[in-house]
Amino acid sequence: MSPLLALPTLWAQATASPAGQGVPSPWLRNFLFWAFLYGEPSIVPDSGGGYLGGWLVWIRSISLLCLIGWVGYWLVTAIKERYLVRNRWYDYVALGAFFMIFVSVLLRTLEEAKQIPAYKVGAFGLTTLLSYAVVLVLVLWAELGLWRTIRRFGKAGDVLVLLGVHLALLFGLGVGYGMHHFGFLSGVTAGGKEATLADGLLLGARLSATYMGYVILLRMVVAILRELFSVRGRRLFAIARLTVHEANRRMWAPWVVLTVFALILAFTHWFLVPPRPAEMGRLFVGTLTLLCSMLLTAMVTLLTPLSLPTDIQQQTIYTVVSKPVRRLEMIWGRMLGYMFLVTVLIVVFGGISLAYLWRTVGSTIRTTEQAAVKAKAENRQRDYRLLSDQADQLRSRMQARVPVKGSLSFLDSRGTPHAMGIDVGMEQNMREPRSHIEGATAATAIWSFGIVPDPFSPATRPRPLDRRIPVDEFLAPGTVEGQLDRLYGLQSLVVQEQRAKGNPNLSAAEVSKAEQSLARNQAEVERVRGEYEALRKQSADLEAQVAAEADPTRKEDLQRQLRKLHSDPIAIEMTFNVYRTTKGKVGEPVLAEMRVQNPRTGAENVSIFAVKEYYTNRQFIPAAVLAGGGGDLKVEIRCIPSTQYLGMAESDLYLLSSKGNFGVNYMKGLFGVWLQAMVLTAIGVFAGTFLSWPVALLTTIAFFFAGQLAYSFLIDFTRQSILGGGPFESLVRLLTHDNQMSELAPTAGALIAKTLDSLVMPLMSPLVYLVPNFQALDVSNTVADGFAVTWGAMLSNTLLAIAYALPFSIVGYFILKNREVAA
Secondary structure (H helix, E strand, O other), X not given: OOHHHHXXXXXXXXXXXXXXXXXXXXXXXXXHHHHHHHHOOOOOOOHHHHHHHHHHHHHHHHHHHHHHHXXXXXXXXXXXXXXXXOOOHHHHHHHHHHHHHHHXXXXXXXXXXXXXXOOEEOOEEHHHXXXXXXXXXXXXXXXXXXXXXXXXXXXXXXXXXXXXXXXXXXXXHHHHHHHHHOOHHHHHOOOOOOOOHHHHHHHHHHHHHHHHHHHXXXXXXXXXXXXXXXXXXXXXXXXXXXXXXXXXXXXXXXHXXXXXXXXXXXXXXXXXXXXXXXXXXXXXXXXXXXXXXHHHHHHHHHHHHHHXXXXXXXXXXXXXXXXXXXXXXXXXXXXXXHHHHHHHHHHHHHHHHHHHHHHXXXXXXXXXXXXXXXXXXXXXHHHHHHHXXXXXXXXXXXXXXXXXXXXXXXXXXXXXXXXXXXXXXXXXXXXXXXXXXXXXXXXXXXXXXXXXXXXXXXXXOOOEEEEOOOHHHOOOOOOHHHHHHHHHHHHHHHHHHHHHHOOOOOOHHHHHHHHHHHHHHHHHHHHHHHHHHHHHHHHHHHHHHHHHOOOHHHHHHHHHHHHHHOOOOEEEEEOOXXXXXXXXXXXXXXXXXXXXXXXXXXXXXXXXXXXXXXXXXXXXXXXXXXXXXXXXXXXXXXXXXXXXXXXXXXXXXXXXXXXXXXXXXXXXXXXXXXXXXXXXXXXXXXXXXXXXXXXXXXXXXHHHHHHHHOHHHXXXXXXXXXXXXXXXXXXXXXXXXXXXXXXXXXXXXXXXXXXXXXXXXXXXXXXXXHOOOHHHHOOHHHHHOOEOOOHHHHHHXXXXXXXXXXXXXXXXXXXXHOOOOOO
């Protein structure tokens, strides 16, 4: 559930909460709301957060990393310059507090395992007070080191940042106090429980960490802006050109990649055997995009980490830094050079791949269609249907279909609603699990379109999903269905205005204005109704003429005119699987019933079709069913045979909006590979600024594999939702052969493992957000399945890639700026 969608409702409820000491003014309420959103690091919205959710996560993560880096830098400087760790009394106190962290966590673990009683001092637990004392001592020790070091070695800007950090701390505490004072804290963070002033101050301290990071981030932004004003395009171009020349001269990398691509492509059709003829397009498209991705990733991974360390080692970088070249130009210039190579290779790979696909898959489609025509001419109906289905499936994969998806929920055999259907024990894809419905019962799979509640959200706090159908894409203006939809919309508007007019609190001027608007819309209703009736009468006349016409040419012309009066039928595509409890009769299809209903107008369409396993089922419904629904629709699927189960996932049924060009869609898929290469280039250049080339190479490889193969696991790791506990507890389970579900016996080893996990997990969790989500940038499966990569998805992926690449490049700039690379 996305917290961003639930927070406004909770905020509104909190204004009337008895916990509050009065209702704040609207500007103060909004200010606290946005201050909380920009400060609370634990709010991580899911895909429902959209661009706002992504921005909040990014800016909060960057600010916290800035805080950690800034404090770490000055503390290391303080230790090196002997302002800390000088065998003074406060150093020993800080050392004792450091060891008390382990003691306090161990006591908390023992309390949770019920090995010791939970002692309390007043309203606070003993372990809680001990934790607060440890944190306070370490903060004071760090504060002492920061003030001494910055006053001695820092500039005026560093002193201002230190003052700003303390003001941010006070601001965070003030926000936490304000949220408690006005009753917001109980509704948002305490699960509805009564919150205390200590809870507000604790929240304020957590918020202040993010706010302090914003102060440091502002200092970095100012420094970067100053550097940007000194950046020149000619120098960037010169460094980029030099990078391209080095890549060709040192390793012949582009030519090696092209040669390997050509060699593999020449023999690809020898080894790629699709499991079914209809899967040929998906197999070939997925393989080609994977080949492009692997070759470009390997090239970038090998080139980028070697560039800067090799120049520094061979001292060739001196000829660059001795010129008026900015450090940021050195970073971005190299990135531009490598991305130029990647761009050229992407274009070449895309052109060769498309030609190969047209030659292989395209020729197979044409051959299959010709075989289907021949089978029909020879009256081999079974072969004709089989070959026609194969050709249709192949052609569907070589398109860019635009689906409109709904939200899936289920009714069991008793008619009770559920978020999931029956689990028959088949292997599941946890990203989108499949459920089954029982045949010949009331069990139903329901796809809901419109503003619908998330079936997986709590019933007491439903999360709304926007699954509205873009009616304008299905109902053409000027047609019978288009005018009918417009008539329904105007009638709904008239009803709303009539209700608003009856409001007794309206002034005379507002009542007069409402009456004028109502009269205007009523007149418009009559006009649109007249146009609709005229179109419907014209359609009926043409239908009668078509039925009476004997001349084929004239009849075809009349049918063409009739089609222009109506919107095209709406295609519903489905991909279901059948779980068979009995084999049944050979060749007998499994039947399913589809009921499509407009919940606003009551219009419905019922059809029965044979389920084609491993194929896309396509059914058409009249466009009039969609008219007047405002984007709402309900599609119900039932299984008819009593001995079979029908399986489906949410994306298995959709309304087909349109079809695009496959070539353009394929290049969009390769653009995802280009974005991955850009992020990997930034990581490689960043690693090369402070590591030797072997370590930089391993670091780049580690980032790629973590982001491409283990990102989902790492996210589960940060949320502590992995079965079996943290790394140390999992190690204990592995050594003792305990399963993941059972609780460990409270032995000394188990308690120590849980204690170490409690210490390590909070430290490692923020670091996971440094790993780029390469999986999100990969859209090759979408292209291979024949679905369109939308421009909105490309924009989101581009912003995501920039959000990863930009910080890496800027951190590399600061490292290179503070590193001695010239004599």
